Amino acid sequence: METGKTGKYFKYAIGEIVLVVIGILIALSINNWNENLKDLKKEQQIITSLNKEFIQNKAINSEILSAIQKSTDACLKLMEISLIGESHENAKQIDSLLYWSIEYKPFIPNNNTYTEILNTGEIELLKNENIKNALFEYNRELENNKSTYLMLEKWIEEGILPYLTEHVALRNIDFYGAISWKQKSRFDGGFDNLINDRKFENLIDNNIYHLSRIKDEYLKLEKNTEIIIEQTSKQ
Secondary structure (H helix, E strand, O other): OOOOOHHHHHHHHHHHHHHHHHHHHHHHHHHHHHHHHHHHHHHHHHHHHHHHHHHHHHHHHHHHHHHHHHHHHHHHHHHHHHHHOOOOHHHHHHHHHHHHHOOOOOOOOOOHHHHHHHHHOHHHHOOOHHHHHHHHHHHHHHHHHHHHHHHHHHHHHHHHHHHHHHHOOHHHHHOOOOOOOOOOOOOOOOHHHHOOOHHHHHHHHHHHHHHHHHHHHHHHHHHHHHHHHHHHHOO
């Protein structure tokens, strides 16, 4: 190097380094901007999908609540007949009432987007804390609902059905169900003894209790679903 030019070379080198650093920072900023744009777009897609899913889930939830109310009404009518303690014109309704009193089905929501964002961690893309909190609460309520449903299912399968199998013609009950027999059983329905049996009254009473529990769970799910729909509709 020529004498006196060392400083110029250092300044030139430092200038080059500064330009490279600035270039890297600009590139990183552009990349971050692009990533943020992608995340924002993905977030909007998630929110839109969640809104559609939970509108569908609310409809499913409402259908099940209606079915639970129909089962409860059937049980209350059976309790009314049992209270009279003798066969009368309402006795001919018992087979259909029995069918509706033990008719149940699980809650199978449309949770494709909801399940995916939980499993992939994409729920963290949601900036709205109200939506995130509502989704976590929904998950908790959904688990409680499954647990209560299993209790109802077990109660009917192990509590009520064995008794009915022994005391009444199940064909008459299935006449109103999926089997839809064209003719009822040739055997006596056994309803006179049924409505005068304390055990039967106790079984129906306990069934009403189980139905009230599962109804409470669905009401909680419905309330939480409405919050999610409201929050995702604002975006």
